[in-house]
Amino acid sequence: MTAESRTQAPEFTPKWYLVDMFFTSIMVSLVLLVSPTTKFKNCDALRLKFKSGVAATAKAAAASGATLNAKVYALNKGLDRDKDGAACEQ
Numbered sequence: 001m002t003a004e005s006r007t008q009a010p011e012f013t014p015k016w017y018l019v020d021m022f023f024t025s026i027m028v029s030l031v032l033l034v035s036p037t038t039k040f041k042n043c044d045a046l047r048l049k050f051k052s053g054v055a056a057t058a059k060a061a062a063a064s065g066a067t068l069n070a071k072v073y074a075l076n077k078g079l080d081r082d083k084d085g086a087a088c089e090q
Contacts, residue, residue, distance in 0.1 A: 050069070059085070
């Protein structure tokens with residue numbers, strides 16, 4: 001067998017890597033669809049979606065019982081009257 005007749009082996013990409021990339025892109029898409037970030041007009045409107053309000057941090061969520069969602073909190077920071085890191089908590 002001569003050097004000219006030998007061919008290089010095709011590059012191998014593990015199938016698990018492709019599957020992982022596929023599911024990661026699906027999960028990112030779902031997260032973007034499931035967690036909409038909306039600026040609400042008032043606390044009544046926010047509580048229709050988040051019954052116990054929204055919190056910016058886990059600490060504020062634990063203290064107030066509000067749902068942890070930093071993106072929604074950031075858009076609705078003006079609804080946090082007592083400035084404790086949770087907006088529209090009850």
